[in-house]
Amino acid sequence: MNSVKVTFSPENIEVYVLPGTRIIEAAARAGIIIETPCGGKGTCGKCKVQVIEGKIEPTSTEIKLINKYDLNKGIRLACESFINSSCVIHIPQESKHSVGRILTTGLKGKKEIKPSIWKIYMELSGSTLENQTADLDMIRKVVPNGFKTDIYIIRKLSEILRESEFKITCVFSGNELISIEKGDTTKINYGVAFDIGTTTLVGTLLDANTGQELSVTARMNPQSIYAADVISRINLVIQEKDGLEKLHYQLIGKMNEMIDELANNASIDKKNIYKIVAAGNSTMQHLLLKLNPKNLGSVPFSISVREGIEIKAKKIGIDINSDGSIFVFPNIAGFVGGDTVAGILATEIHKSKDIKLLIDIGTNGEIVLGNKNKLISASTAAGPAFEGARISQGMRASEGAIEKVILNEDVKFNVIGNIAPFGLCGTGLIDAVAQMLRKGIIDTTGRIVDRKELQGKISEKLLNRIIEKDGQNNFLLVYEEFTQSKRPIFITQKDVRELQLAKAAISAGIKILLKELQIEEKEISEILLAGAFGNFIRRSSAKQIGLIPDVPSEKVRFVGNTASSGAEMVLLSNNLKEEVELISKNTGYIELSTKADFNELFMEEMIFKYVNKEDKNENE
């Protein structure tokens, strides 16, 4: 089956998807998270998009919810409509799940943008012989609530004041005067929010005055060159004399490169970036701040610092405005870091009356459960399988990765970039395993069933793909002639085992948290899937393999990269620094390994429960 091209405006991002893909999913593929307050049930009508080229037939729900005039203009619901042919779709700003929306409208009414960096323009009268006023005191007279400042600022002050004829803009970070500029520069105020992932770095440049997103960029975390995961990076720090310095400077160098690109793309001067807000897991945040993470490498997994840290950006070599600062999120525990705090902030679970479950599947898998009364968190070593590591032909979700798999008579799959595949990424693996379970090719124990056992139960084409090697069965996903490498792509028995371990870790973790709060699965009002991976995962497949609780699909919501959106929120609203501090302090942490029943639950969750169960909607 040929993929079809979808172009999203106004960003002009192209993606290739299988016919029958929902708009919301295609958009996620393009990195655009569409807001679905109703959970994708097609009832709220908030996820409106406009088909401006090509054709998408309206569904019955759409005909009910959307007026005729709008229907004719191509307005559709992203959670309802399926893409079957190439088209261009416009996603209006108000449909996007973005920090701007959260901040300006949110769920609880309008909130003001109150950036952590704020500017005041002032025309000062200067000093006179009769009434001598120190340079700094002139500014103090204008700023009612007082401020602190640094000797570097005072050193520049007298010259700037006189060169600008006492017409200056004062730049404040919270209650600190961080810069003084000639003339009126109040309109110029930028910041960058960073998601410091173990594998991926995402930077978002914002206009701090308006909240507008100006550019986004992503890079591999260069620390990956030295060590793929958190534990091996910690070990590198322990074993190599300059390990910490190496990992720290690699990261900083890459962030500076991203800042340059962000500024270039938005045609702004990086010297007008005053603020960086960064969220990552505890180890990444330690490395970012050049804090030694070695105690995270052994029991009791101690972190040096839990609280949020704000320092001058130049102190760690980040090249923005020379007086600019960086805020690094508070952590919760050794393996539940600032990215999770950012996720809680962005999803507002800590304010919710209803019980919610947040699952952030990055290289690690963090889980948060609860509501405004009580929140608890846990961490599982779930990630590598989902990010392609330890999977025989696994790869990251980048060009050439199989990201979607459907098994009917034969194998259908979609490849990122619409090229011949190199391998498969996490969602592709989950899809493949989910589909193999559905067809009975994998049994409840996770074993790939012998060809002869399936004879007559599945198509010949599928049957021929089960290939035995060294006493184990593997599933031939792509024949060699269709791959980039001209070598076949397999789902091996070992790959299935890796996925079993990962999903068992997460689902056993969820079970422990439920027990801890004495909550039943059905009391969960919403499951929030976060992380780069969370964007693309198919709910039906996730439920099929038992990765997430078996709740109705409308209760499962994709919330995108909440590490980024939480960081953006703090950038735009300084008050939230206190809020994240409270989240960090008040969110409990459960160390799963200390729970007597964890191992038992883990073993239970290794079992696949839903075999031979057909999807109602395989695209869901």
Next chain:
Amino acid sequence: MNSVKVTFSPENIEVYVLPGTRIIEAAARAGIIIETPCGGKGTCGKCKVQVIEGKIEPTSTEIKLINKYDLNKGIRLACESFINSSCVIHIPQESKHSVGRILTTGLKGKKEIKPSIWKIYMELSGSTLENQTADLDMIRKVVPNGFKTDIYIIRKLSEILRESEFKITCVFSGNELISIEKGDTTKINYGVAFDIGTTTLVGTLLDANTGQELSVTARMNPQSIYAADVISRINLVIQEKDGLEKLHYQLIGKMNEMIDELANNASIDKKNIYKIVAAGNSTMQHLLLKLNPKNLGSVPFSISVREGIEIKAKKIGIDINSDGSIFVFPNIAGFVGGDTVAGILATEIHKSKDIKLLIDIGTNGEIVLGNKNKLISASTAAGPAFEGARISQGMRASEGAIEKVILNEDVKFNVIGNIAPFGLCGTGLIDAVAQMLRKGIIDTTGRIVDRKELQGKISEKLLNRIIEKDGQNNFLLVYEEFTQSKRPIFITQKDVRELQLAKAAISAGIKILLKELQIEEKEISEILLAGAFGNFIRRSSAKQIGLIPDVPSEKVRFVGNTASSGAEMVLLSNNLKEEVELISKNTGYIELSTKADFNELFMEEMIFKYVNKEDKNENE
């Protein structure tokens, strides 16, 4: 007349004074300021000292005030007794005017030492797998009121905690955690108070826990090599590209040298010095902080910063504990700096019910007048004459300087170090001019009178010392055979003019301040003479030349180096940082040049009023 040697114990400092010198004055010569709450009237009995070798006859006042037993033990009042022969005098701690006394007993009852640096020893329990606590949070649990800290500290924390088995001492500066040390180091806590004079630097090492003075050292301000006074240093900064850096680094280098010496002399490790408190005039404080003082060089004499500045000492290259800090005093105006604020703090004029006048004669002359209701200040360019600059044979008050002059039948003088003189210092000049006025050798206009006009009125010996040159008279103070250089030492007509200008500036300044507060001279309850120079000046001579108002001598009190003692006080009592901030804010500044009547008053004060008036007590 031969000088006599006086040795002061326990310091073992030797000085040579003329017979007939009061003990209090000889002690001042040795750098020891004796407390005289009654103003030296011989009524309070607070200035008790003990003659332990040699003999000093008790005066009638002493016989009245001191019991027989003590009299026999050699107890005398320093303000009463005269030294006539070599002796050893013990000055008990309680008689010394020192910061320890001010702080611990003061005038208003006992005050606690509460150093700005405080330490807490703690034995922490560490983190457990079940109850994970971030390293920094362990400390937060122990410190009730919270604190801020720096990333550098957090970087070291985890290692120190574990190497010390969680037994650590936390070092705080105010509410900032500045250092973490292994084990219990609470007893080790040192600080240095610096008086940053234009000409002289004085450093005092204190035990911050006890207030005990451990060592003192003084140096020439090395900036003097480049430019002697404040104005020429400002000009150097304006004219030379690296002028500011040069002056700044010269000063810092010298301070580091002094810190090394202070630590060596007291046998302590300079890494245990956590705090520097420095007070100087506005320009010196700007140079210390590497703030450009160029706007102090022209109207309206703007300073960059008025308020006190606290920064990490290493930020300006001061080499103490790597986390130690320096507090630089707040200023009042361009030419009334932190040294004056320190002077107000040390003398507590800002708390006084009675009107007091503080005159700090250093290289500049600062004046403060008022009481707790209102304080105003002014600055006069008085200093150079008093420090020997611009005086033909002037020199600093160091070895070989004539520091005291008496004219009777002939000239008697005392030389610092009891050697042949090189020249004369400020007090010597004031003495000489005062004595010449008394003898009528100088008339009211300041003219050195012709020899023939004085014929029969003064001794032949004195008459022969008036020598005409180029139409002006000079006074031959020391014949060439008695000087070091084998060239005669003169008081020239020009020297008298310089002194006239200086004294006119100060006394006109005092008059303006009195007018400003609508106060009569007689309402001044006390005149406080501060500064290195203030220690040695003779009240009778100062009044004779009209430098200070003609009040009874008991109202004139020497308060020593108040820049140092104010700095020491802040070092030992962190609360005083707020107090000096209030002093700086609330002390008014009068720019004398803007006062219409200043020039007229200045001309009036050029006149010497007291000619041919005999001293009652020439040693006073």
